[in-house]
Amino acid sequence: MAVSAWRSVGCAGLALLALAVPAAAPLAREWRTVRIATEGAYPPFNFTDADNQLRGFEVDLGKALCARMKVECVFVQEDWDNLIRGLRRDRFDAIMASMEITDERRERIAFSRRYYRTPPVFMIRTDSDVAGVSPEALKGRRLGAMADTVYATYLQDLYGADSTVRLYANQDEASLDLALGRLDAVLGDRIALSVWLKRGREASCCRFLAEPPFDPAYFGEGYGVGLRKKDDDLRQMFDDAIASIQADGVYDEIRARYFDFDVK
Known part of the structure; x- marks a missing residue:
């Protein structure tokens, strides 16, 4: 067999082999720390106290979610207008700032399941x-x-x-x-x-x-955790954590500190 013919057959065989062997799936990120951005200017959901510490329903809820996900939770304060931009530029990993789930925002970011609504x-x-x-x-x-x-x-x-x-x-x-x-x-x-x-x-x-x-x-889908579209594993972690704390009563314990009615 001529060398050129052998090379053709060999290349074809390698191509078929490549098709037969599935590409390795990208390794899932091991989340140990999750940086959560909030505005800090929307009480009682998120605000800064007299000691300039972030407080509020979403801050308490975020800490409970991080505990359920077994990750370290780091809250950072960010102006509302910079939240989505900062998320997409990897300055933080999630947004909990009373951001309503809308189709327009879904074009830029992903959302967890709803964690509250305004009835x-x-x-x-x-x-x-x-x-x-x-x-x-x-x-x-x-x-x-x-x-x-x-x-x-x-x-x-x-x-x-x-x-x-x-x-x-x-x-x-x-x-x-x-x-x-x-x-x-x-x-x-x-x-x-x-x-x-x-x-x-x-x-x-x-x-x-x-x-x-x-x-x-009429009333929208509610408010969810804003996430990068590429971080589907983190979205699933938040979804599971929200469902978990709502099922075992932790959510209602936190909610009762701020509202005397259901906001699920």
Whole structure:
């Protein structure tokens, strides 16, 4: 056999051998330390205390997740506008800064499963006879929400045909009209409304009635840990840890320090 022919057959054989032997899978990273970025300016979720230490629901939750993942947890403070950029440039490994899971953000980063959501809730006057939150139960009622929010859209789409929907420049204006008897109910973010109810004079005016059925099409998917797309192993670790602490009660112990209602 000519040398050139032998080389051709030999190269072809090597090529077939390469196809037959699967490429070695990239080695999974052994995570020992996870650097978590947060803003530190959004209480009670993340903030700095008098000693300039990071505190808050997300900081406590992050520490519990790291303990469950058996890794060292290092929190770093970062301006909101730099969070995604810093993650992608490997300045830290994860974001826990009340970053909502959206399709737009998914184009740049990955997300863990949801670790909290802000429940929508209907608030009514303390002396109200409203008994339910379905469109039928609120038929003919005057309903309020902050304009240009998911709550406004929800009321307009599901209640607007049979109820009067009034929109306000901010949530406080809607809540005040409820207190003054100009509305029968308002729909808003339960966390924000809880703060409003604790301000003093208005606290006795109103009460929560119930949450509407949670619909991600209106209220979003919630808030997750932001991660680099390449770190799928770390995403799975966070997913497993979130599920674990929610199942055994650790999550609720942390949540109760900040909220008297479920945010899962």
